[in-house]
Amino acid sequence: MIRYILFDLDNTLYPLRSGMEDALQRRILDYVRRFLELPLEEARRVRNEGISRHGTTLEWLMHEKGLTDIDRYYAAVHPEGEENDLAIDPDLRPFLERLPVPKAILTNSPKEHSDRILKKLAIADLFTHVFDMRWNGNQGKPLPAAFYRALEVLGSSPAETLFIDDYPRYVKGYIALGGRGILLDEQDANPDFPYPRIRDLRELTAFLDR
Numbered sequence: 001m002i003r004y005i006l007f008d009l010d011n012t013l014y015p016l017r018s019g020m021e022d023a024l025q026r027r028i029l030d031y032v033r034r035f036l037e038l039p040l041e042e043a044r045r046v047r048n049e050g051i052s053r054h055g056t057t058l059e060w061l062m063h064e065k066g067l068t069d070i071d072r073y074y075a076a077v078h079p080e081g082e083e084n085d086l087a088i089d090p091d092l093r094p095f096l097e098r099l100p101v102p103k104a105i106l107t108n109s110p111k112e113h114s115d116r117i118l119k120k121l122a123i124a125d126l127f128t129h130v131f132d133m134r135w136n137g138n139q140g141k142p143l144p145a146a147f148y149r150a151l152e153v154l155g156s157s158p159a160e161t162l163f164i165d166d167y168p169r170y171v172k173g174y175i176a177l178g179g180r181g182i183l184l185d186e187q188d189a190n191p192d193f194p195y196p197r198i199r200d201l202r203e204l205t206a207f208l209d210r
């Protein structure tokens with residue numbers, strides 16, 4: 001029985017095709033390039049290699065490259081106005097309102113980002129909690145602690161909490177805890193994903209009564 005739904009934010013509560021992700025990835029890579037003083041392609045290579053060991057670029061830079069100014073990193077990758085081009089889906093809010101269980105958000109982004117996005121989408125009031133990266137001590141998904149901290153506050157177990165995210169690693173990490181996880185794979189990029197996978201957010205209702 002599902003008692004709570006825990007949503008990822010980016011590319012989950014708005015579509016991947018919004019262009020937000022491309023712009024974010026460009027800013028992250030640019031930060032890595034400047035921070036490590038590397039040419040762009042070398043920065044891309046070391047980042048790809050580094051994040052295979054960590055959940056996020058931030059954690060990789062903190063734990064392996066000596067980054068300490070977390071606020072500066074966040075300000076660079078999540079500048080004011082980042083949400084300006086995000087389109088509003090008029091069906092999103094009614095869909096979320098119809099869901100029969102309470103909802104929360106677990107994001108690997110900082111609060112200033114989640115606040116902007118939720119305000120733009122006009123859905124902030126529909127979630128009981130927004131667990132952001134700072135709240136989680138800058139320890140993000142897929143670390144078990146990131147999930148458990150949120151679940152403890154919600155008073156819900158992994159088996160009673162449906163988690164939906166567009167990152168296969170994060171969904172796998174949650175399922176490894178005994179959680180009910182679903183991959184949102186809008187573009188059918190992960191056909192071999194061995195666990196539940198949907199192409200549209202609205203398909204998640206099929207998992208609520210299982």
Ligand SMILES: [Mg+2]
Nearest residue numbers: 008010011166
């Ligand atoms: Mg996401």
